[in-house]
Amino acid sequence: MVLYLAIKQRLYHADIGSYTAYGLAAWEIPPLRRKPAVFIPDVTTDRREARHLARLCTVGQLDPNQLCDVVEDAIS
Numbered sequence: 001m002v003l004y005l006a007i008k009q010r011l012y013h014a015d016i017g018s019y020t021a022y023g024l025a026a027w028e029i030p031p032l033r034r035k036p037a038v039f040i041p042d043v044t045t046d047r048r049e050a051r052h053l054a055r056l057c058t059v060g061q062l063d064p065n066q067l068c069d070v071v072e073d074a075i076s
Contacts, residue, residue, distance in 0.1 A: 006050035022050035
């Protein structure tokens with residue numbers, strides 16, 4: 001089983017300064033390791049959107065190797 005989570009991040013960009021963004025992490029269960037199998041940072045600044053995408057990936061049991069493609073499709 002794979003659990004997808006929206007991870008809150010505090011980031012900085014020279015043009016806009018500090019901002020809050022959400023990345024997506026894929027955790028394989030078992031074993032739940034200290035690091036996710038896959039982590040894609042700075043996916044969106046919208047918490048609800050990030051949590052919704054994480055929930056869809058978990059329910060659909062997306063293969064972690066496909067997470068990058070799903071994120072690209074979701075933000076385009």
